[in-house]
Amino acid sequence: MTAVRDRALAIVELLAHNVHGLPMSEIGDRLGIPRTAAHRVLADLKESGYVKQDPNSSQYMLTVKLASLGLSYLAATGITDAAQPLLDDLAQASGELVRLAVVEGDDLIWVAKAQGARTGLRYDPDAGLEIYLPATANGLAFLAAVDEDRALALVSRQGMDRAREMGPGAPQTLRALMEQIAQTKERGFAVVFDAYEAGTSAVAAVIRIDEKSEPIGTVSIAGPSIRMTRERMDAFGPKVLQCAEALALASRSSPMFGRR
Structure with missing residues (x-):
């Protein structure tokens, strides 16, 4: 059976x-x-x-039956009610795609998003279920928030081979990845340029109840690299951190986070 x-x-x-x-x-x-x-x-x-x-x-x-069950589950946890207004506000302020991921075991899973781009180029990928940690801003933010042993275990589980299929900005070696993780810790938020795929960049922050607690999720702003310049990413950093703090407070009303 x-x-x-x-x-x-x-x-x-x-x-x-x-x-x-x-x-x-x-x-x-x-x-x-x-x-x-x-x-x-x-x-x-x-x-x-x-x-x-x-x-x-x-x-x-x-069929759509499985998707329907998933949406019903998310609605029942209250996470969409608590998080969506915050994601909508950040999307409107940034004019880009904002996404929320939650930690489930050793994985980061997309659960909600808000699109802020109304005209011109829009980045809105079908990212699938599991987030590839070494080549995404969400992944870097998550890896930077756990201890080094766990970070190495998480990377080993997914492997570095997939990075060769990503954008030119994806780290190709474990050493390069660890350097990006160190920079993320120092900066306080993660940034990637043309990493997950060429022509797109993102900034992300980890969500946790307090500095000593384990990460419960990540929130990110992503868009076309032609708009997501380094200066703009630096300006988005504090905004995504503020949203992460607000999401941490809102998460207390959701059993999805409450059991962690």
Whole structure:
């Protein structure tokens, strides 16, 4: 039973990163699941309403049922009610994309956003579920807020190989990453230029109840690098720190943070 449940979760996570769907054979091959077993688990997920199959391509993809459950859960925690007005204010003040991520175990997960850009270039990516820590402002802010041993463990878990596929500003070695983490600690907030992808930059701050507590999330401002100059990023730093402090206070009303 446990093996079936683990396989079902693995398939759901894989399909969450492939919104256009995947054929059954590729799902099995990617996850190392025998194709007969993959077919059986997909049939169960389809019967439960979490997966559907395109009648033309026969590819499997998630239905909106899982997204609906996620949104319902976030609404029930109160996090969107508490955080959204603060994100909206920061987005309006910056004119850029503002996003909130929460710490879940060893991961940073996107949970809310606000778009401040009304005209011209708009940065609003489909970032997926898990945030890649070495090449994002949110990741740097998180890594700078934990002790060095944990930071190294978190980086080791995700690996540095993916940095080669990111923008030219992504650190390519562990030493370069540790230097950026040290700079983030000294500055008080994280900044990245053309790191996650070329042409985009961001500034982020960690959210925690007090200086001695563990991080509970991060908040960031991101936009096209043509607008996100170093001077503008420095000006955004204090604003994102103020928002992080306000979010820390607001988080006390949400059981999502209260259990930490």
